[in-house]
Amino acid sequence: MDAKIIGVIESKGIFATHWEFDFTIGNSEGKAVAGTVSLDEAIAFANRRDLGPVADMCRAIKTTPPPEFSWLVGRIFRDPR
Numbered sequence: 001m002d003a004k005i006i007g008v009i010e011s012k013g014i015f016a017t018h019w020e021f022d023f024t025i026g027n028s029e030g031k032a033v034a035g036t037v038s039l040d041e042a043i044a045f046a047n048r049r050d051l052g053p054v055a056d057m058c059r060a061i062k063t064t065p066p067p068e069f070s071w072l073v074g075r076i077f078r079d080p081r
Contacts, residue, residue: 002077005022006034043062
């Protein structure tokens with residue numbers, strides 16, 4: 001299974017900027033599902049002990065400074081199995 005960040009959305013809020021990340025999850029057979037995760041959701045998920053490509057993706061989002069979020073687009077996170 002693979003997870004891939006396909007887009008970063010920045011929305012200007014009243015008090016702070018809101019970030020969202022579009023991503024896909026696919027398997028070796030070419031089947032994929034698309035989704036969106038907010039920065040807050042990614043940080044919450046990154047703090048869990050879960051393994052796998054989605055958790056790796058969330059950890060990468062958490063450790064990346066906001067000005068560099070666009071560099072995550074196109075990055076693929078692979079299942080180590």
